[in-house]
Amino acid sequence: MKIKRQKQVKKNISFYKYNFNFREPFQILIDGTFCQAALKNKIQIKEQMPKYLMGEVQLCTTSCALKELETLGKDLYGAKIILQRFQVRKCPHFKTPVPASECLLSMLEDTNPHHYFIATQDYTVTTGLKKIPGVPLFYIILNTIVLDKPSQASLDHVKAIQLGELVSPAQKQSIRSLKEEQGISQKDGEKRGRKRKRKQSNPNPLSCLKKKKKKGEPTPPLKKSEQGEKKKRSRHKKRKPAGGDNISTPADTNTR
């Protein structure tokens, strides 16, 4: 069973490494509820986390989470002692503390840019973080730490990247560095586009020749012939582009 679980954990960690750029040391943001559960189940967070993730970890919390434990009193004193040992990360509520659940969710922002793992037993936090792609969740169940499987939001995000609807941060960087290597910037691309357009606008020499041939066609009075030629020319000119327009416009409107 243990080997099976370890395989699953490895698989989940590589999912976050590959798709969301998670790197060691893994940042684990912990709240009081998790510490309380660890204490009850005699789990040493500091010892277990690196083993569980098979890598270096950095355990951290926020001042709001600490404050909340303080206000809850003696029952959570042990949990507070554990939480105090972790690094305190800056949150935007320095002057006016908010509930830990609100604080943890605010630390994740919209895209979890600091690559936090969240360790909590608080249901409001777990439901909130599942809406943000790329947030791994730890909780404690039956005396063991469990890394939850990737959320639907994370899976959808990865699918969108694979379908080319989104560009992953790693891809963005490699594109940028490749462009720099090749000395290509957006301005160069624009200039090239303009040059091509100018070339297309130049008159086609072959079309000029055809007009001369048509002039030679015999027709009795000069003035009438000239008018006829003009009409013929205009018809020919109009038919070709007009035909193209007629085909393209209804198709466009239909698709739109």
Ligand SMILES: [Zn+2]
């Ligand atoms: Zn806070």
